[in-house]
Amino acid sequence: xxxxxxxxxxxxxxxxxxxxxxxxxxxxxxxxxxxxxxxxxxxxxxxxxxxxxxxxxxxxxxxxxxxxxxxxxxxxxxxxxxxxxxxxxxxxxxxxxxxxxxxxxxxxxxxxxxxxxxxxxxxxxxxxxxxxxxxxxxxxxxxxxxxxxxxxxxxxxxx
Amino acid sequence: xxxxxxxxxxxxxxxxxxxxxxxxxxxxxxxxxxxxxxxxxxxxxxxxxxxxxxxxxxxxxxxxxxxxxxxxxxxxxxxxxxxxxxxxxxxxxxxxxxxxxxxxxxxxxxxxxxxxxxxxxxxxxxxxxxxxxxxxxxxxxxxxxxxxxx
Numbered sequence: 001x002x003x004x005x006x007x008x009x010x011x012x013x014x015x016x017x018x019x020x021x022x023x024x025x026x027x028x029x030x031x032x033x034x035x036x037x038x039x040x041x042x043x044x045x046x047x048x049x050x051x052x053x054x055x056x057x058x059x060x061x062x063x064x065x066x067x068x069x070x071x072x073x074x075x076x077x078x079x080x081x082x083x084x085x086x087x088x089x090x091x092x093x094x095x096x097x098x099x100x101x102x103x104x105x106x107x108x109x110x111x112x113x114x115x116x117x118x119x120x121x122x123x124x125x126x127x128x129x130x131x132x133x134x135x136x137x138x139x140x141x142x143x144x145x146x147x148x149x150x151x152x153x154x155x156x157x158x159x
Numbered sequence: 160x161x162x163x164x165x166x167x168x169x170x171x172x173x174x175x176x177x178x179x180x181x182x183x184x185x186x187x188x189x190x191x192x193x194x195x196x197x198x199x200x201x202x203x204x205x206x207x208x209x210x211x212x213x214x215x216x217x218x219x220x221x222x223x224x225x226x227x228x229x230x231x232x233x234x235x236x237x238x239x240x241x242x243x244x245x246x247x248x249x250x251x252x253x254x255x256x257x258x259x260x261x262x263x264x265x266x267x268x269x270x271x272x273x274x275x276x277x278x279x280x281x282x283x284x285x286x287x288x289x290x291x292x293x294x295x296x297x298x299x300x301x302x303x304x305x306x307x308x309x
Contacts, residue, residue, distance in 0.1 A: 144295065
C-alpha cells in the first residue's frame with residue numbers, strides 16, 4: 001500500500017495538519033471510539049473484522065487513518081471493485097469519518113485525497129460511494145469534493 | 160425537474176453575489192447580465208434580503224452584497240424561499256373516486272396511491288440533491304465548467 005506522506009489539499013488556516021497513513025492494530029480502539037461517537041453504536045467485533053480484511057496493506061484494499069499529535073482524527077476505508085453490475089473497475093469508499101471536534105480542518109479532504117491517490121496508483125480512474133440520502137453532512141462533503149450522481153441507482157426491498 | 164423563473168433568478172443572483180462576497184452589485188448590473196427586468200429582479204432580491212441571504216446598502220456605491228455563509232447555504236435553502244418542489248398532493252377522499260385538487264382528473268385511489276409512491280421517490284431524490292449542494296460547491300462546479308469550456 002502506498003501512503004501519502006504530505007497532502008497538497010490542505011484547508012487554509014488550519015491549526016494542525018493531520019498525517020495520513022495506513023492503519024495499525026493499535027489505532028483500532030480510537031477508530032472504534034470515533035465510529036461510536038458518530039453513529040451512537042459501538043461495533044468492536046465489526047471493526048476487528050474490517051481491520052483483518054482491510055488493514056496491513058492488502059492488495060487493492062485501503063484502510064487509512066489521519067493522525068495529529070498522536071491522536072487518530074479520522075479514517076477512510078475503501079477498495080477497488082471490478083466489474084460489478086457492468087461497471088469497469090472503480091475505487092469504492094465505504095466508510096469515512098472524522099472526529100466531530102476535528103472537523104472543518106481539511107482532515108476529510110486529506111483522507112479522501114489519500115485514498116484517491118491509492119486508487120489511481122491501482123489503475124482506476126473513478127471514485128464511487130453510496131450513502132443515505134438524508135445524510136446531508138456527508139453528502140455535502142462528497143459534493144464539495146466534486147462528486148456527482150453516478151449513472152447507477154441503488155434499489156432495495158423488504159424480505 | 161423544472162424550476163420557476165423566480166427561483167432560477169434567485170439562484171443566479173445569489174451565486175453572483177456569493178462569487179463576489181466583498182463587492183456591492185447593483186440590481187441593475189445583475190438584471191443587465193441576466194437580461195431580466197430590474198423590477199422583476201428587485202422582487203426576488205427583496206425575498207432574498209428578508210431571508211438574510213443578501214444585504215442592501217443604499218447610496219452612492221451601494222447595491223447588494225452576499226450576507227450568507229456559502230459553505231453552509233444549500234441550493235434547497237434558496238429554492239424553498241420561492242417554491243415547493245414537491246409533486247402536487249391530491250385532495251384524498253378515502254375509498255372514492257375523487258377529482259384532483261390540481262388537475263381535475265378522477266383516478267382510482269390505488270392508482271393514485273401507486274403513482275404517489277413513485278412521485279415521492281423522485282421528490283426525495285431531487286430534494287436530497289439540492290440539500291447536498293452548497294453555494295461554495297456550486298461556485299467550484301461553475302469554475303470547473305468555465306475551465307472545461309476554455
